[in-house]
Amino acid sequence: MRVPPVVLAVAALQLALPTWMLVDRWADEGSRPVSERPASWQMYSAEPPIFYTGTDAAGQTRRLDVDRLPPVLRAVDTGRFLPDRLCARETDLVTVERTGGIQPGTFAC
């Protein structure tokens, strides 16, 4: 079957546009995407940012960096999975607070 140029152009558009959008998002947001680009087939693939803060016995709070935890596991933002690991890593903390996500809250260490 001989394919006319206009059909080839539409096929190229169908493949190139979402691919470009995906590369663009990865370049901007890396492996923790927070947005979905238009016309990109990126539905259900991103979530708003989630933050963790820890409080020590003296009442001092600080932002906790989850990037030092293993990839993928550091993105499990449901239940006690991540708070428990942050408590284990930073032994002076008495609580870990999760802000954002579907299960925000304060977790005792």
Place this chain on the structure above:
Amino acid sequence: MLTADRVGGALVLVKAVDVTVRGPVELPGALWFAVLALWVAAGLALVTGRAGFNGGRVAWGAAFVSGAALAVDYPLELRRQHLVLLMGVALAALVARNLGERLLLWRVQLTSLYGVAALAKVNESFLGGDVLARAVVDAPLWSALLPPPPTLLLIAAGIALIVTEAALAVTPWVRRLRRPGTVLAVALHGVAFVVSPEPLVALRLVVFGGTAVLLHAASAGLLPAAQPRRESAAAVGGPSAPAAAG
């Protein structure tokens, strides 16, 4: 006879309900109404299916133009994907001169849709299970009947979803996998419908899933990809019918 044109026209009309409920956003009221009228007219022309292949091209062309205008009226539509998918189907049907070219473009559309959707989910946010957890928590039907799924199940479901979408990107190109792929697509989009959080979202998921299943069914030969010409039903595929069947 049920054809891809008729089903596509019905989905255009379902989308018209969503547009009508929202009303005009950026466009002046009269212009918005004209655009909606063109959209509905395209849907009706496809549903009635009286014009044959080239008449279908005209109706799909009208759907593409009015769909683009609807996206101008409300740019968020481009992030909701279902209108984009319908426009992609319409553009393919508009430029294809015969059934073979139409099916070629519809298969490329499926590969693009599912392939990129699978790749877009290969990230920590999705693999960590949070995206699926949010979808489940927001779904009244799920949350009323079942407890929140455990994290490990969410992670496993996420991996299974990526594998499923990757498979659906391939099935249109392998003849013996086209029918199983259609069944898989029905199951996948059926689950998405069940976990939809509200009626209007469910309506949009019907348009999205319905359009995707339409493409799979047409690719598998379960649904004629176009309305037969009235003068000769045998000419449904035109000169490229064998290529379309393959």
